[in-house]
Amino acid sequence: MNCEVLLLDNGLGELFDPVDFKELAFQSPGWAGEPRLDAVGEYDGISLPPWGDVLVRRFRVQGVGPVWVGGRCETSMEVAWALIRAGALPSWGSVVAVEQKGGRGQLRRPWVSVPGNLHVSFALEVPPAPWDSLLSLVAGYIFSQALTELGESVRIKWPNDLYQHGRKVGGILVEQRGQDVVIGMGLNLAQAPGDHKMRSEAAARADILQLRPHGRSPLGVWLELVNRSKNAYKEILKHTSPSTFLSLVSERLLWLGHMIYHRQGTHWERARLVGLHQDGGLILDKNGNKSVVYSGSILFEQP
Numbered sequence: 001m002n003c004e005v006l007l008l009d010n011g012l013g014e015l016f017d018p019v020d021f022k023e024l025a026f027q028s029p030g031w032a033g034e035p036r037l038d039a040v041g042e043y044d045g046i047s048l049p050p051w052g053d054v055l056v057r058r059f060r061v062q063g064v065g066p067v068w069v070g071g072r073c074e075t076s077m078e079v080a081w082a083l084i085r086a087g088a089l090p091s092w093g094s095v096v097a098v099e100q101k102g103g104r105g106q107l108r109r110p111w112v113s114v115p116g117n118l119h120v121s122f123a124l125e126v127p128p129a130p131w132d133s134l135l136s137l138v139a140g141y142i143f144s145q146a147l148t149e150l151g152e153s154v155r156i157k158w159p160n161d162l163y164q165h166g167r168k169v170g171g172i173l174v175e176q177r178g179q180d181v182v183i184g185m186g187l188n189l190a191q192a193p194g195d196h197k198m199r200s201e202a203a204a205r206a207d208i209l210q211l212r213p214h215g216r217s218p219l220g221v222w223l224e225l226v227n228r229s230k231n232a233y234k235e236i237l238k239h240t241s242p243s244t245f246l247s248l249v250s251e252r253l254l255w256l257g258h259m260i261y262h263r264q265g266t267h268w269e270r271a272r273l274v275g276l277h278q279d280g281g282l283i284l285d286k287n288g289n290k291s292v293v294y295s296g297s298i299l300f301e302q303p
């Protein structure tokens with residue numbers, strides 16, 4: 001499938017800085033491996049209220065688009081929402097930011113966002129019931145599957161953290177406004193926060209994702225993922241029953257059958273992770289009493 005990559009040459013006002021790819025290749029080893037940066041591309045001006053004439057370099061590549069690529073922003077989530085309002089981000093259209101000053105994670109945590117890691121947000125429409133309430137799980141599943149195809153097995157920590165070899169290598173954030181959804185994903189391709197930082201926030205240990213082959217740029221990785229993930233998404237919604245889908249997720253679910261800690265605010269309790277409820281909640285067993293939780297985080301080590 002052919003798609004358009006739009007490299008921002010003069011930015012989107014205060015929202016999204018332009019990007020000088022030649023300079024970036026020097027600063028960030030991850031971006032230096034991006035072959036598309038050497039191509040001249042086609043210069044074009046797009047009239048996009050409220051930003052006026054937006055100057056871009058266009059490339060046609062294999063993938064799903066359009067993919068807007070810019071330098072620094074507060075968060076790619078807000079860039080995606082603004083492009084949706086401007087009518088410039090259809091379903092599966094995406095925003096790749098080199099760097100985020102205010103990257104946001106789940107539970108209002110910050111998301112450390114440095115050049116070389118992937119920071120992407122893409123648009124979707126709210127899927128029909130019952131998939132609407134399973135969307136967080138669907139997002140985690142399609143990307144864990146696509147990433148596994150590109151490297152070693154990537155598993156899911158409920159609801160959609162991405163883990164490789166027992167460490168967090170990526171996170172997903174789902175935001176909904178009316179009938180529109182923006183899904184953000186961060187992948188540690190070049191750097192991961194150190195243990196001391198992660199332990200104080202979430203007791204999760206982070207690491208850099210291992211991919212085959214190494215050395216692809218964040219944009220290159222996204223173009224590999226978006227095609228696979230869109231196909232998997234369509235397949236699940238059209239041809240898979242919710243119960244089959246939940247069994248597929250369970251096969252990739254971290255710590256299934258193990259004793260874990262469930263933390264809700266400052267309160268935490270120890271329970272066995274038994275499985276997934278039909279509405280996407282997590283079934284926990286505490287001394288023979290089963291309950292379903294829908295929020296909070298789960299930890300393997302004592303908080």
Ligand SMILES: O=C(O)CCCC[C@@H]1SC[C@@H]2NC(=O)N[C@@H]21
Binds near residue numbers: 102103107109185
């Ligand atoms: O806490 C988590 O695990 C979710 C992290 C989601 C981070 C991504 S990076 C791209 C997008 N922009 C953001 O500000 N957040 C998401």
